[in-house]
Every structure is written in C-alpha cells, then in structure tokens.
Amino acid sequence: MIEEAIEDELRNSYLTYAMSVIVSRALPDVRDGLKPSQRRILVAMNDLSLTPGAARVKCAKIAGDTSGNYHPHGEAIIYPTLVRMAQEWNMRHVLIDKQGNFGSIAGLPAAAMRYTEARLAPPAAMMLDDLKLDTVDYIPTYDERRTEPVVLPSKFPNLLVNGAQGIAVGMATSIPPHNLREICAGLIRMIEDPEISISELCEIVPGPDFPTGGIICGRYSIRQAYNTGRSTIVVRARVDVEEGKKARLIVREIPFQQARDRVVERIADLVRNDKIKGISGIRDESDLKEPVRIVIELKQGHDPHIVLNQLYQFSSLQETHSIILLALVDGKPRELTLKEMMQEFLRHRVIVIRRRTQFLLASARKRKHVVEGLLLALADIDHIIQIIRNSRTQAEAKEKLMGVECPASMMERALGDRGYTDFQLERGISDTYRLTSVQTDAILRMTLGQLAGLEQERLAEEHSALLDEISEYRDILGDPVRIYGIIRADLEEISRRYGTDRKTVIDDEELGNYNMEDLITEETMVVTISTQGYIKRIPATTYRAQKRGGKGIAGMRAEEEDPVEHLFVASTHAYLLFFTNQGKVYWQKVWEIPQMSRESRGRAVVNLLNLSPDEKIRDCVVVRNFDLPGHFLMMGTKKGIVKKTELEAYSRPKRGGIIAIKLREDDELVDVVITKPNDQIVLSTSTGMAIRFSESDARPMGRNTSGVKGISLRKGDEVVGMVVADPTATLLTACEFGYGKRTTFGPGDEMAGKELPMSDEGSEEDGLIEEEVPVEEPEAEDLGSANRYRTQRRGGKGVIDIKATRRNGKVVGIAAVHDSDEVLMMTTRGKIQRIAVKDVSVIGRNTQGVRIMSLDEGDSLTAIVRVPSQDIDPSEIEAASAPIAPVSELPIDESLPESTSESDVSDASEGE
Template identity: 60%
Template sequence: ALIDNPGLSMAELLEIVPGPDFPTGGIVMGRDALVRGYLTGRSTITLRARAHVEEFGKNRNRIVVTEIPYQQTRDAIEEKIADLVNEDRIKGISAIRNESDLKEPVRLILELKRDADPDVVLNQLYQFSPLQTSFSLIFLALVDGKPRILSFKNLLEEFLRHRTTVIRRRTQHLLAKARSRKHTLEGLLVALANIDEVIRIIRSSKSQAEAKERLCQIQTPAALLERALGAEGFAILTEERGVAETYGLSPVQADAILRLTLGQLVNLEQEKLTGEHRDLLAKITEFRRILSSEANIKALIRAELVELESKHANDRRTEISGEAGDIRDMAELITEATMVVTITRSGYCKRTPADVYRAQRRGGKGLKGATVDEEDPIDHLFVASTHDWLLVFTTLGKVFSMRVFELPELARDAKGRALVNLLEFEPGEKVADCRAVGGFEDADRYLMLATRSGMVKKTALEQYRRRRTKGLIAVKLREGDELVDAVITKPGDELVLATAKGMAIRFPEGDARPMGRDTSGVRGIKLGAGDRLVGMVVADPDATLLTVCENGYGKRTPFGTGTPLSGPAPGEEGDGGGEAEAAEPAAEESDDEASSGMRYRTQHRGGKGLRDIKASARNGAVVSIVSVRDEDQVLMMTARG
C-alpha cells in the first residue's frame, strides 16, 4: 500500500496493519499504546489471554482460557495460578484443570466457588498471573550504518529503501552473471561454426597457451556469426563490440573451449546452445528493464510481497482491543452495597448484607447475628459500604487498610474467618478498633484516635493513604495503654469522650493539634481512680448521644450546640469537672428514653468532664457510646452474638 500511495497517513496504516499478530493469539489491550508506538517508535503493549465464563452444574461458573499470551506455556500458567490460589492472593477458585488436546490446543479450566464473582476473579488473574503480560515495542533500525528509532511509517519507508537496494544489487549481479554466460555461449557457438579448424588447432598445438593464442586468432565472418547467434543475438553483439566484417574469440571464450575435451566439443548440440543463448538474452533484457527505473524496482518489490502473501498468509490470530489493559480497580467490579461488619475479640471477621437484619422494637430478643464462643465476644460492629476502606487498628498501635469487599461475605449467624489470614499481624497482635472511610482525598479531614488512658491524637487522614502489607504506625502507645476508638473529624467539629464510670467531656477538635503518625498524642480527659475511656464520638447538634451500659440499659442525651468554653486551657492541669447543666434523671428512671433536658457544655480537653450517666449496680459500667438521630435504626448485638 505504501508503494502505491507514499502519502498514506498513520491512521490509514493502522487500518492495514492494526498491530502485531502473535502465534498464540490473545488480545492486545489498548489501541492507544499501539498508536503511541506507531508515532514515536517506542511503546509498551499489554497482551491478555482469551477467556470466557461458562455455567456448569447448579449455579456454578467456570473460567475457560482458550488462548494464552506469547512466550507463556499452559503448564507454567497452571502452576502459577495454583500457587496464587494456595497463597490466597487469588480468591474464588476451587479447582484447576488442563483439558488441552489436539482438537483444542489450549483449554484451561478454572472452576469457581459458588459465591465467587467471575469478573472479580478474572481481574485478579490478569493482575497477578501470566494470563496478562507486557511487551516492549521498539522500531529500531540501522540507517546509514547508525541505529535509529523510527516511527512506523519511517520504518516501512526505510524497509522499502533497503529492499530497493537489495533488489538493485541482486539484479545487477544476475545481469553480470547472465552476460558472462552469454559471452561463453557465443564462443562455443563460434567454435561449432568452425569446428574443423578448432579441432586442428587444438591437436597441433604443443601447449594450452599456444592453443589459446591460436584460437584467439580465428576470425569468423559476420554473416556466419549472425546465423549462429540469430538476428537478436547478433544485434546485441554488435551493440557490445561494434560492427565489423569478422569477429574473433576472446581469451575467456578460448579458455571455455579448451576446458572441454575433444569428445565434448564434437558432441556440442547447436540447438541446445542456441536455446540457452536465447533464454539468456530474454533474462538480460528483463534485468536491464528492471534496472532502468526506480518504479520498475518498486513494482518488483510489490510483486514479490504479493507472492509471499499468497503462499504464507493466514487469518489474524491476535485481536486488537480498543479497551485499555489496565487492571481495573476492584471496586469497579463490586456492586456497592451496605454491609454489617463484625469482628470478634479473637479477630474473626465477616460482612453481611444489612438487609438481612430486619428492624425490631426495642426490648426483644433480637436475631442471631453471629455464632461466637462465650470466650470470644463481638468487639466491633458497624455498617459500611462495600467500596469503603476499612482501617484496622491493632493493639500494637499499627493500622492496616483494606477494602470492605475484601472481607468474607457470610451469613448473619456465621462466625467469620480469621483476620490474620487477610492481614499480616505479628504474633500476639490483636484488633483494637476499626473505622470505615470512603476515601483519603480530603486534606481537611483528620483521624482522631483515643486510648484507654484518656489520650487523644489527631493526624491528617491522608497520612494513612499508603497501603502496606505489614501495616503503618498509627499511634505510639505508652506502656499498658490501648487504643479504644477512632473517628473522622474536620475543622470546627467537637468531640465527646466517655468513660466507664459515666463521665464525659466535650471539647473542640482544634484543641488537639495535628501530629504525625508515630506520636503519642495529648490528654483528652482526666480519668478518676479506676476509670477508663470507653468511647469517643463527634458531637452532632441535631443528634443525641446514646450511652449503653453493660447490663443492657441506656439513654439518649441531646448534644445541643455546646456552650462557651470554660475550664482549663489545653495542656493545663485543672480538672474542669462539674455536674450537668440540667437535672439528670436516674438511669432506672430513664432507661433508653431521651433526656430532653440534658446538654453537654463545651470545655477544653484535659478536664474531668461532666456526669453522663450513673454507672450503678443496675446499669453496670458504660461500654459504648454512639451518635444517633431520631430517624436512625439501632442495631445492637450482645457479647454472645
């Protein structure tokens, strides 16, 4: 095409040569990478195996691989996928079989578990296994003896230039060879025309040199030579040697005659020599025609390429896909849904669709939410989207991040699976708290951490963006301290901290300055003897604080809008303690009824706080606090599930 139309555009060349065609087939992902390579001479293309999903059995799926990337083998791919499944890097595959045979050279079967999403598994396979590989594309050529990287069109033009040179040299060589043979044949034909004289000279000569010299002295009349060579041959001879009455033999022709025995010389066939001479004349004419113009050489290149295509062309095996081969974010493949996440004290985790928990009136027995041992109660229960990031804080002050959809989805009464199989915990490391976040993009959001000893620490949420298999340092814990709670804050928020003995303090989040991850924080509340921090929430003026005690009693208290700051400034040692602004009903009288008169006035951090609820014998110690609105539904789960 470039020979016929040297002005072809890159787009037209792409239509003719859309990309590489590998013998093992597969799919080249992303036309943009090819276009970039065609234009610049350098790129990286992604080659993906061809696979499809089949249904089999009852509600089961399997992935069938029918083409693999170039330079990969079926056995190597099967072995690598098996290793990835055993390492739990690829989830959802229950069995692997190689059903390849002569009829189907490639047929690799990957049976999926009943609850596995084929798109998710395929995405993992492309990400981790050799079912997707990359190839470097570089159009490197020697131009005038120097290596250069060329665009695709320049590469084709350079190939045509090189091919033109090759064909010109080849034709010149063939022309010279044909002319040499023609010259020899002309000498033999002259010898046949003077056979008696030639034989006499050879027999009477004392040496080869004498015979050669005497043969060169033979003069053949032009008329006799014309009859021997034919009109066309004689015309070419006169063109080469000029017009003369007689013509002698050249030393080369004399040597050719002397190389023959007398028997061979006598047995020379006139017709055979004449026929070969005629064929050589035709070849010489053709060679001279080819060399007479560049267009004739280009036409020969085209004819040879067409012949090559007719002999060896076959259907394209490799598909060129416009879809990029980038590994998709797993969240794109997972349907967003609301999940109830539970984690037990020993680290068994699961997620369950929230819609399986039906709303009930308070005071009932509830639904079975999990199967747990008496010694392994549920410590963490919250609602999150499958697309949320789950920040898992541990007793060693580290934080691990994972997507909620990476947790195993199980029935509401299932125990769950060990979190240590999903995250690389150190020996003895346990879950301290969890927090679900939609993302890390907002620079004005902070993660506020609270410890059992009443310390708080504020760190920009974006500092937790990195995902490391061995976790990040979240807080530097002092000896004997533990992480209790974590909340997401923004400038202007106010925090409420509550203790096991019913004390609470409210202070602006600005009282805690931002710190790095590897720090201990500052004092949030001053604890009384034997007291400990149990929770922390962000105060919502339109919501209430639900305080729950260990014996199942609780109450709601409006946050209100707060009051002007009073008490010690941050960092001072004053206690800032006091009673609530309005009379607080006893827990026995309020249970979980709203206490409309209660408000939490704003203080500086570090004080003792206000009385929130009476930690009486009937109520028990405070175990949890949560911010709720009137329209919210509350899901509670006991230690025994």
C-alpha cells in the first residue's frame, strides 16, 4: 500500500492527462501544421502508395489501416478527420483527393466510408517527400510493432496555408488559412532579410485568406494577431446590392465555417420573429457552378443598405473569429507571432535538407565504395576469376580476395586520376591496397554479363557521376546560403504550381476604436539618420557599455559618402519632431520608424515623411506630451540665433509639414530643446566657446519668425549644440578627434534675480529682430569660476568651454549628463560606442579633455547623446534625449593654439 494525499494524486494524474491531450491529440506541430491523427492518416496512405497518380481506394481501407497501424482511437474518429482534409470549403488547399459524397458547404454530411474513395492530393505528397531519406525522427507506434514519424518533412507550409483548429485542456488553437502565394513570398522575403519586421511582413501577407472568401473588416485586429499571437477578427459575407423598385440582396460568399442552409434558416427565423421587417422573401439558388447564391427579396420602400446592416448585426452573415497562434514548438505549446511561425518553418526545412543531404552523401559514398571494388576487379579480371575458381566455397573465395594486395598503379589505372585522388584522400597514400569485405561481396555477386565492355564503361561513368554527387553534397552541407537557396527554389516552385488568387477581401473599415500603439512594447530606442537621409531604430540594449577610450562597435554600414548625421535616444511611444533645412517641422511616432539590425543602412526617410525634393532633415527632438503649460521649444541656429515658441503650437502638423522657424539663406537649424520656466540655456560653439543665459531672455514668438541673437560669434565660428543647464548635472563636451571632458554647470547665480533689460521691441511679423545688445568680452577667471558656467546676458560672446586645438579638433556636440547616465557616441563611419558617464573625468572648462573614443585613421566623431539611466520614468525620456545637431565639415582654424602633449592635459581643475 502506498499512502498519498488525494490532492497530489489528482493533480499529477490530471497533468499527465492534460499533457497527453495537448501533445498527442489536440494541437498541431508548428513544423508541418498537422495534429497526430491527420499525420497518421497521411502516413498510412503513403504506406498504401496512394500517390496523386495512383488509383483511389475505399476510405474504409484507409481508416482501417490508420487505426490498426498508427492511431488507436477507432475509425469513427479517423474518418471525419479524413473527410475534413478533403473539403475545399474547410481547407485552403485540400490534402486529400476525394471521390464520392464528402458533404457540402450547405451543411450536408459525408457518405459512409464504405462508399467513398480517396488518395493523396499534391500538397500532401509534397509534405511526405523525402520521408524515407532519414529527414525526420521516428518513434514506436502505440503497439510498438512499427515506427511512425514525429513530424513530416513538409515542403508545403501547411500550418499557415490551411490553418488549424483545436481545443486542448486549458488552451486552444485557432489559426486561420492564408494565401499560398503570399506565404511563400513572405518566407522568401525572410530568407533574403532575416531582420524583417512584422509590419513589413504584413505588407506581403496582409491577412487570412479563407477558402469561402468573405470580407474581413479592418486591419488592426490582423496586425494585433500577427504581433501578439491573439486577436479576434470580424468576417462578413460578400453581398451584392441590387437597387430598384424592389431591391434585393444576393449573398455570394458566406463567412468561414458557416453552413449555407443554416444561414438561410437563421435569416428566415429573423423575418418570422419580426427582428428584420424589410424582407419579403428568401430563396436559395445555389448550384454546382455557384455553391453559394442566396437571394433576399426586399419589400418596396425599404433601404437595402439598412437591411444589410441589420443582417450583419443579427444573422450569421457576420461572424467573429478568434485568432490564437498556438502550436507545438519542440513538443511544448507556445503562442507565436507571424514571424516566429515562419521562422520555425524555415528552421525545420533547414534541418530536413541537411539530414537529407547527409543521407544522400552517405549513400553515394557507400555506392562509390562498391563501384571502386568492381572497377578494380575488372582491371585484373583474369586473376580474380582464377582465385574464385580455385576456391572451394564462397567464404574461402572472399577470404582470398580480401588478402590480395593491389598495386597503387593498378588502382590509378582502374579509377582514373580524379577517382584515384579521391580514393587516396579516404584510404591514405600507400604502395598497395586491399579489397574490403563490402567490395569482395559485390565482386562475388557479379554476373558474366558485367564483363562486357559497355558494362565496364557504364561503371566508369557511374563512378564519375558519384564523385560529382559527393562534391555537390559536401558543398551544400558546407554552405548555408545554398541550403536557403534550395528552400527558396522549392517555395517558388510550390507558389508557381499551386498558388491561386486571394479569395478574401480585407476592408479598411474598422469596427470599433483601436489604437495601434497598444500593440507596441515601450522600450528605449536609438535612432540614427545618415547624411543622405537613411533612418532606422535599434533597441538601446544592443549597445553594451564599454570603457572610456574604446573603439566601439559597428552601428551601421556607413559609406564614406554617407556618414551618420543625427543620433538620439527616445521611447517607442514618443513623438519625433523632424526639423528641416527649409524651416519646416514634421512628426512621427518612434515605433513607426523601421527597426533594423546594427549593420543595416536603414530606410530612406523620404518613404516616411512627405519631404520636398530639396528638403533635408537638420534636427530632431523627442516629445512625449504637447499639452504641457509653460513649456516651449527653444531653437538655436548655426549663426547663434535663438527662438522660443510654445510647445502646443507644434501639436497639429500637416502631411506637408508646418513652419517651425524662418531662416536666413546662410543660416540653418542646429538644435532644439524643450524648456520650462526658470530654465537656463547653454549654447556651445565649434571653437570651444559657450554662453549660459536664462530662457526668459528670449520672449515667446510665433512659428513664422526668425528669433533673436543668442551668442555673438567670432569669424569662422558656429553653434554646434544647445542644452538646458542643470545645476545637478555636468556638461559633456565632445570633439571630433575623440576627446572630451565634463564640467559642472554650477548655480549660475551671477545674474539670478536681476531684471535683464530687453531691447527686442520688434513685432513677430518683422522676422529677425535686429537688436543692439552689449557684447561682453571674456573676462579673466578665477579658479572657482573656471569650474562652472556663469549666467550672462543673451547675445554675449560667452566663456571658454574647452580648448579646441589641432589635437582634439573642433567641438561636435554637447550633452547634459548625470553620473548614473551613459552616452552613445557615433563616428562618420558608423561605429557606435556606449560608455558610462562616470568614466569621463570632471575637469575645468579651459582644458583639452581626455580621450573618450579611439578612432580609426580617417574617421571622426560626429554625434554624442545621453542615454538615460534605467530607472528613469519613460514619460520623462524626452527631457533626457536631446538630439545632436549636424556636424559641419569645416577645417580647423589655423589660429587655434598648437597641440599640447598628452602629459599636459589635466584630469583635475588644478591643471588650469
């Protein structure tokens, strides 16, 4: 006696039963899309040699063999499964070629299996191809008298093309049928670009394609299913409206898995119960040529469109179908996306082709070995015959033949140069060789007819052909590209031979309110834009942090003529405001930007934004919420002009863009930041100057204005960046030759609380407001002021931010950072490095900095951006991801100080 708690026994027994139902009965395998009962029927028919060209046999014979050999659940279960696989209104491409009464779309049942006959249809034959070439694993059957395949090789993408329905214990699957041509095209596209997104796949596979046609209402639910593995779609019947004195509705297609007779009965019940009052009569005019033709006569004076909407609401002319992309992956139930289902099929095909090639290679080698023995025997046939004649038994003859030493010269003469070289690679180099047991057995089985000259030539040709086959098989096994080429050729052939036009129409009309953004997981993305306008996004987690001074990793395939120009970090749910060289602004959600691999070039931005031919992106800014009181967009230009406009003014963009700022012909936008009351702005220039002033110095203006002076520039200088000063943060300045440093902002309280006189009294319509602002010359600084940026009046020359010399180059960008942050740096050749901010020393302003990135010869730093710490709230990410302005390719001013040695660079303020 074994004592056990009843709850433990019940739990263990139930779980055993549940897993048995899930794995062995109810759910399809993701590789061949078949349940065990369906697979066993096809295998039994293959055993009976019921190929598409063979004569059909009684279904009773098929069901009996399946039950007796493979499926121990009775013929009453097997026959309905066989019938369903033969019904063209249930399968997009039938797997069984039927003969007899297999039911109808009207809902009539099939005849008894003793009256019907069947054989394999071409798609099923393709699923069984190469089954005997060791392409799949086998397991013992229920009675352990034979074995059955775990899965079929399945050259045909059955799961997506024919779909699947199944209810297990605690889970269910509901995969709709799809169009074969679209699925094959999608698989081929995945072979070409394994990084393809689900959105791009949806352009190739727009949605399900039911064998009964119909209309799918809306694309949102389809995208939701393909992205998450679950959704519900609404399918309507295709109905023609004939208007006139007495209008009528003609139903030509009904929703998937609806019986025509039940549809008619349901409509008749609605009319009898006065649920729908505009119908005067209903007739079923269906025939063999038109399986569905239901004519609904309307009463005079009733609007047919209103009646049709009532039918959609109350009858089965409109049905909701669940999509649950659940299948067995490696024997375990798993919900999949569309891309994952395609990936699993391709992975299965790769394994099948590799195993098939290995089997064929082994068979070819075995046959080559036998043919080599026969060729050797024919080369010295008199001696071979003498040995056999002088032997009393075959065993004695075999032993003597195996003891014969064949000279290498004889082997070379028998096999030829190519064959002998291959033979030496297998057996090694020796003066003599001996026949193997397999070869002597083949020699003893030779007939006298094989001594004829033509037979000897045939063996030589076979040996040469075997060498070619072995070389071909080796090449396939050693080259994954060739394997995918074989898969692609198979898919193209299947699509060409069996592909059909789409039957189901997908209507853009959505039934309900949906937000596509709900499907997108919120995560931090790195977005890059190249000089020639190619854009992409990559998860920020792709770039692991490195030590300061590293070389980084490839961020994209950047050609010399198309370097990276913009780099910024944003949440997938944020907006990107694109500011162009023509002073316009466009916006796009981050998740709508294509996600690609690190090495890919990206997608042309003109495919996302409606840019004019001469329009180029000059800057971007990340915005999460436009409705923020007191928040402004502060814009800075290359010539030192700044302009402040309410953030809400940019919340209603048009397809062709809206005006952001009025620019001079020789000026261009550099940077845009979001400001709030009491913020202070820091402008930085390419020669290492910086100015800090209060955002209140620039009064708010409309969009169609130019702004006011922010900093006075020396000849040849220009603004390269703008940030909002944060007393708790530091200013990271980066130069083009990979040097940089951090300096504390400081409180900046020299001008705090003082009323700054403003002289810009012009109106917004005047465009640029020319003003006379006293210019402050840089003052001699004490040790304390050298470690921070004091507040000045807008329009001054500023203070030294960094020594820009020939050693470190011009300034390319700035960023306000905290010790817990990280920064991303990108070069013109597309390399990206991610480092921790704390690895960069905090030193004074009047220094050259330290090396923060090692650059290859001819490469230069082009952008730097802050990556917020992981604990930051996603809603605040727009404040943490200020964009970097484009880098001007200006030569370093010869008047700059000469480069100092590495030892002269101080990592602390004492060096000033």
